[in-house]
Amino acid sequence: MKLFHCTCGNRVFFDNTACVVCERQLGFEPDRLEIIALDAHIDGRLTAPGGAVYRRCNNFHRYYNCNWLLHREDSEDLCFSCRMNEVIPALDRPDNLKLWTRMEEAKRRLLYSLLALKLPLTGENALKFRFLEDNRRNPDVFESFVATGHFNNTITINIAEADDAARHAAREQMHELYRTVLGHLRHESGHFYFRTLTAQPVLLDECRTHFGDERDDYHGALQTYYDNGPPADWPENFVSAYASAHPAEDFAETFAHFLHITDALESARAGRLAPEAEAGQRDDWIESWIGLAITLNEISRSLGSDDPYPFLLPEPVKQKLGFIDRLLRPQGELPAG
Numbered sequence: 001m002k003l004f005h006c007t008c009g010n011r012v013f014f015d016n017t018a019c020v021v022c023e024r025q026l027g028f029e030p031d032r033l034e035i036i037a038l039d040a041h042i043d044g045r046l047t048a049p050g051g052a053v054y055r056r057c058n059n060f061h062r063y064y065n066c067n068w069l070l071h072r073e074d075s076e077d078l079c080f081s082c083r084m085n086e087v088i089p090a091l092d093r094p095d096n097l098k099l100w101t102r103m104e105e106a107k108r109r110l111l112y113s114l115l116a117l118k119l120p121l122t123g124e125n126a127l128k129f130r131f132l133e134d135n136r137r138n139p140d141v142f143e144s145f146v147a148t149g150h151f152n153n154t155i156t157i158n159i160a161e162a163d164d165a166a167r168h169a170a171r172e173q174m175h176e177l178y179r180t181v182l183g184h185l186r187h188e189s190g191h192f193y194f195r196t197l198t199a200q201p202v203l204l205d206e207c208r209t210h211f212g213d214e215r216d217d218y219h220g221a222l223q224t225y226y227d228n229g230p231p232a233d234w235p236e237n238f239v240s241a242y243a244s245a246h247p248a249e250d251f252a253e254t255f256a257h258f259l260h261i262t263d264a265l266e267s268a269r270a271g272r273l274a275p276e277a278e279a280g281q282r283d284d285w286i287e288s289w290i291g292l293a294i295t296l297n298e299i300s301r302s303l304g305s306d307d308p309y310p311f312l313l314p315e316p317v318k319q320k321l322g323f324i325d326r327l328l329r330p331q332g333e334l335p336a337g
């Protein structure tokens with residue numbers, strides 16, 4: 001995430017809705033990928049320096065503090081992010097608003113990265129989201145198991161993933177080192193973009209040399225993975241154990257990992273904890289990140305917390321990340337907004 005400032009000079013953050021120093025209203029402008037300081041008027045108009053006029057997303061008033069702005073003349077009630085929802089959780093249930101709010105926070109962060117990378121999100125194959133619960137959590141719901149996944153341009157997430165205790169329990173049960181809502185969303189977006197990114201036959205061929213053939217029997221491979229676990233040598237070839245389950249999962253895991261690293265590195269560079277890429281040179285972002293991640297983990301241990309970055313990047317994984325980078329940034333530019 002990049003650095004944002006209020007017009008008063010105060011540093012502000014991606015989710016902020018008001019400046020704590022000057023009390024101006026703040027909102028995120030998805031076309032410009034900027035947090036904008038706004039003057040509020042009695043009729044609901046919000047004016048930006050320079051004269052542009054905005055209003056709040058309806059979910060800001062109704063449900064949670066969505067800070068994404070709409071242009072005043074926009075015919076929609078919901079912002080670019082909120083209007084991508086096909087299904088939201090039943091809000092008469094205790095805690096569901098809290099869990100949904102967390103989902104939306106992670107979703108906006110995902111969308112920030114996808115917009116910064118200029119990836120297609122709207123049009124004929126627009127991306128949609130469904131936030132569902134199953135009857136392990138809510139006995140009134142028919143469905144006994146809602147799996148997180150991607151199908152037909154729609155990402156489905158079980159809202160239990162936003163419940164810290166439930167997610168930690170799932171992580172333990174699956175022997176995972178890393179499980180977050182944002183990680184799920186990034187992974188599923190990797191499935192969503194696979195076809196678009198590998199539309200050129202030459203890229204699809206190269207993709208298969210890195211990840212294997214995504215047409216391999218998917219359900220058989222997943223069944224084998226859940227029955228037998230990952231191959232013993234998975235850490236030498238894959239970014240996560242789950243990535244070894246099937247080529248399509250390897251692609252999605254690596255795509256998610258590209259977003260983890262580039263977003264975290266952008267934050268580090270904004271805070272001057274890592275040097276900027278040199279102008280005119282291909283950004284050596286993987287090596288920059290590895291140096292930083294070692295320190296990040298050590299700082300976290302000093303604070304008595306788990307490693308925030310529990311991954312190793314062996315050479316084959318670096319090659320795969322480099323390939324994803326070339327798919328997403330053909331000119332080699334930084335993904336900053």
Ligand SMILES: [Zn+2]
Nearest residue numbers: 006008019022
């Ligand atoms: Zn301010």
Ligand SMILES: [Zn+2]
Nearest residue numbers: 057066079082
């Ligand atoms: Zn919104």
Ligand SMILES: [Zn+2]
Nearest residue numbers: 187191249252
């Ligand atoms: Zn997947």
